[in-house]
Amino acid sequence: MTPAFETFARVLIPFAVTLAISTDAAAQERGDAAPFSQEERALPLDGSSRFSLQTGWRYTPNSDFYDAYYSQKENRGLPRARGALGGPLLTATFAYSALEWLELGVDLFFTYERMRLTRQPGLNALTFGALVGLRLQKRLEIGREGLILFAGPVIGPTFAAGYLDGGEALENFAQAFGASVGMNLRLTPEWGFCVEYRLTHMRAEIEDVGAYQAGGHWVAVGLTYVFSSDSIQSRNRRF
Numbered sequence: 001m002t003p004a005f006e007t008f009a010r011v012l013i014p015f016a017v018t019l020a021i022s023t024d025a026a027a028q029e030r031g032d033a034a035p036f037s038q039e040e041r042a043l044p045l046d047g048s049s050r051f052s053l054q055t056g057w058r059y060t061p062n063s064d065f066y067d068a069y070y071s072q073k074e075n076r077g078l079p080r081a082r083g084a085l086g087g088p089l090l091t092a093t094f095a096y097s098a099l100e101w102l103e104l105g106v107d108l109f110f111t112y113e114r115m116r117l118t119r120q121p122g123l124n125a126l127t128f129g130a131l132v133g134l135r136l137q138k139r140l141e142i143g144r145e146g147l148i149l150f151a152g153p154v155i156g157p158t159f160a161a162g163y164l165d166g167g168e169a170l171e172n173f174a175q176a177f178g179a180s181v182g183m184n185l186r187l188t189p190e191w192g193f194c195v196e197y198r199l200t201h202m203r204a205e206i207e208d209v210g211a212y213q214a215g216g217h218w219v220a221v222g223l224t225y226v227f228s229s230d231s232i233q234s235r236n237r238r239f
Contacts, residue, residue: 048226048227048228050095052092052224054091054093054196055221056222060086062212066080069209080118087111090110091222102137103133103136103137105133106133106156107131108130109128110128111127123163124164125162125206126160126161127158129158129176130156131154131178146186148185163207177202179199182197190228191223196218202214
C-alpha cells in the first residue's frame with residue numbers, strides 16, 4: 001500500500017464511520033431539548049445548493065521525483081537541493097444536495113508550485129481542472145444553523161504543465177482521483193465557513209527532468225453561500 005493510500009485510510013475511513021453514526025443516539029436523547037425550535041429549525045439540506053470559494057496550500061513531498069533525478073549517473077554526488085515546499089491553491093465548488101445525506105459537487109481548482117534541482121533552472125508546475133465529487137454528509141446540531149460534515153471520493157479531468165525557467169512547457173492531460181473530507185459551519189441560513197482536506201493523485205512530467213506528482217495533500221479554507229430549496233421556491237412564487 002502506498003503512503004498516499006495509507007493516509008487516505010487513516011483519515012477518510014474513521015471520518016466516514018463517525019459521519020454515519022455520530023448523532024443518532026444523541027438526537028434521540030435530546031428530544032424536545034434540541035437547539036432548534038419548531039419555528040427556528042435549520043432549513044433541510046435536501047434540495048439545497050451551495051457555492052464555496054476556498055484558498056489554501058497544496059503539498060506533496062515528491063520524494064520519488066527527487067530520488068530519480070539525483071540517482072542519474074551525471075547527478076550522483078551533487079549536493080541535494082531542498083525538498084518540495086508546496087504552493088498556493090484556489091478552488092471553487094458548486095454542489096447540490098440530492099438527498100439529506102448525499103451531495104453531488106464539481107470542484108474547479110488551480111494550483112502552482114515552484115521546485116528546485118541542483119544544476120537546473122527553477123522548476124514550475126501549474127495544475128488546473130475539475131473534480132466531480134459524491135459526498136456523504138451529516139448535519140450536527142452545533143450552533144444556530146448547524147455544522148455539516150462531509151466525505152467522499154473525487155475524480156475528474158486535470159491539466160498540468162511543467163517547465164523549467166526559460167524552457168518550453170510539457171503539457172499533461174490525465175484523470176485525477178482522490179478523496180475529500182471537510183465541514184461547513186453555517187453562520188446564517190445563507191452563509192457559512194468551510195474547511196476541507198483533499199488527497200489527490202495525478203502524475204505529470206517536466207521535459208528532460210522526469211515525472212512528478214501533481215496531486216498531493218490539499219488543505220483549504222473559505223466561505224460558503226447556500227441556496228436553500230425553500231428560498232428558491234419562495235423566489236419562484238414571486239414571479
